[in-house]
Amino acid sequence: MPPVAPLLYVRTSMLNVAYEAHGREDGAPVILLHGFPYDPRGYDEIAPALAERGCRVLVPYLRGYGPTRFIDDQVMRSGQQAALAKDLLDFMDALCIPQATLAGYDWGGRAACIVAALWPQRVCGLVTGDGYNIQDIAKSLKPPAPQTEHRLWYQFYFHTQRGVDGLTANRREFCELLWRLWSPTWAEGPGLYGRTAPSFDNPDFVEVVIHSYRHRFMYAPGDPGLEAIEQALAPQPPISVPTISLCGADDGVGPASAVDDDLEHFSGFYRREVLAGVGHNIPQEAPQATLKAICALLDRA
Template sequence: MPHVMVTAGALDVAVELHGPRDGQPAVLLHGFPDDVRTWDGVVPPLAAAGFRVVVPYLRGYGPTRYRDPATLRSGQQAALGADLLALMDALGIGRALLAGYDWGGRAACIVAALWPDRVRGLVSATGYNIQDIGGSIRPAAPERELSYWYQWYLHTERGVAGLETGRAAFCRLLWRLWSPTYPLTEAEYALTAASFDNPDFVATVVHSYRHRHRAAPGDPALEDIEARLARRPRIAVPTIVLHGAEDGVDPPANSEGCALHFTGPFRREVVAGVGHFMPREAPQPWVASLQELSVR
């Protein structure tokens, strides 16, 4: 699909745009390890319904590039939120519907929490995605720690080398583990795996998983945002949480109590037969949720 390049904050962001320019904006944000192709089943019905659909490649993915070679290749949560806000500013979007999962869900939750006047409604996979970095020292149950093996692996130089030299195979394994019921074809995977060839993919991913566990410093320019996120701000905008029943890394039990983090209109839906890569596995709940929020 064709994309445009948008200068926004620290990045030149590759963005796919769909639907009428004067339509209600809906920004769709992919996760790790994925790219904009995850939304291919969601975009057409939204565009046909008159939405202005904005689908960016996140930092470190596809054609998106850092503008300054000196900028820290940071994957920290504050960077993702700042990128989204800067993109909305660059596109002249005052207020939008936001939808995302994994890294993209984190960016959407951050903007909804810290800049609620910019968000009409939020669709967030797996719940409240703002990280509790201060509490990351507390261990989880062994079974949950096991599912995060890739994060611990990337804390080592061996892991960095493994991702660098075998990024397509590494990420393909995560897809198989996290969405075990999805009949992914190699042709479909290849369309997205090309985005992992971005020259900053490895550095951005490694920093993301080290920073969230306090094993790497953040970008000094983002300290104010991180300080605000450390207070675990609640989200007041209308929100729908979607959670795949077969998610192999973040099972539905993890979002059962997430309503405590939301103070506005809220509902949670567990989607049967769906794993972690929800938008491509089950587009319809995303379409329906965004349409529902658009009329609130």
């Protein structure tokens, strides 16, 4: 297992962001973004390799995870998609990064997709887990096919007080269950979970998670300061930056479909790769495929 990089901090408008840094400060910036319920350990096999290539690699803890903290009690503990995107943009601004290659999945993929769509001048290239990750909130109340509803059971659980109480009391056990359900063929997953689980002990984890899964179904209001971003996302803006989408064939949340339904959302260079034997935690389950995709975009820059 590669050694963990030293932990650094940078203050933004809402957060004191904890992040790990690899490589030279003058290298091409690459930002690697984790999802729920994961953390930077998902990139342990990828970040050092990119640093050896000469990149400046930054791996932040998202809001509500690990040592990242809100700057004060007045900041709403929002988990909405606009908050994740604003955090990424603020992170880049705080570190004086005008442009970067972004890679992310789940929540982190959503942040990366939004920044790529709304601020394409800030993004050299995008590696996204499972394609176009921008939520179409207006359509969220229309039930999809029953098998899809079945896979989203945890989201509906979080809409209830029972879900709040269950996640509060059993956050490590609950997230471990999701790891197993979402990556059913990942043999190494159970042995690696213990390295990530402490990140869920963050005091804001439950509140941020619950808000995320309620806001996306219009069951909770968003942060008023982020409404302009949400309005810009409502028309489902296209992504024009060079993009590679990596999809897990064995993903327990949303297994890759035979037809790429996201193709229409990408207006520039775009390639989709379906990874056999890979579940939801794409970079940790398929580090070489993820690294290859990032390097392919760096070579295009």
